[in-house]
Amino acid sequence: MQSSTPDPVAVIGASGALGFGLTIRLARAGVPIVIGSRDAARAQETAQRAAALVPDGSFGGHDNAGAVREAGTVILSVPFRNQSETLTNLREALAPGQLLIDATVPLAAAVSGKATRMLGVWQGSAAQQAQEMVPEGVRVVSALHTVSAASLADLEHPLTQDVLVCGDSRADKREAAGVIELIDGLRCVDCGRLEMARTTEALTALLISVNSRYKAHAGIRLTSLPDSLWA
């Protein structure tokens, strides 16, 4: 049977730590990546940096709006203080039917506070803020908060961890899991509705605290779950 190429994924914030790690891991899994940046030249430069690490990968680079227009799935990986500005700027580019995977964590560090403290978000979580800001018909799923950028960026580092996925539609979560699980070693777990993102986002602060104590890049692994999580 001929294996088909996965659909392209746009990564907004791919020049940053988490976005770049996701970019090279997904590209290594055969996913064509459209890199988005506020600056198209930085997107091109990031594409070159990624291609040097994953020579077989497929990388394009555009400004954020251009990247979003080229993919059905968009990963949003920007600091919390820039999430709303980024989504405002993408309002014309995002289209109904697109899937937005939001990885934003409302850490106090985003406003010069501690990375181990969470900011209160009026809507409940960064993901719910994203849901409120995207055009109608754009499907928002929350994921990837507990995966460390450093682990992703080290392609020699085996990943064996869970990705906690929240969203109001089981089908959307399954679709997001289908993309994320292309990365070897990541298992997606359905954690419930989007409002549960308030809890999963907060786990990043916990992991930063743990990792600073043990000088590690620990992730999360849930135990005693069934073998098949998305049937």
Ligand SMILES: NC(=O)c1ccc[n+]([C@@H]2O[C@H](COP(=O)([O-])OP(=O)(O)OC[C@H]3O[C@@H](n4cnc5c(N)ncnc54)[C@H](OP(=O)(O)O)[C@@H]3O)[C@@H](O)[C@H]2O)c1
């Ligand atoms: N780092 C991790 O291990 C990790 C793990 C889980 C979740 N997260 C969350 O994922 C998100 C991204 O984290 P990160 O560590 O990758 O962040 P980062 O490296 O600081 O920034 C990511 C990208 O955001 C873009 N950006 C958009 N507006 C910006 C502005 N006004 N100022 C600065 N950058 C801006 C930049 O891309 P352009 O300049 O190209 O536009 C930047 O490269 C955050 O919400 C974070 O809490 C991070």
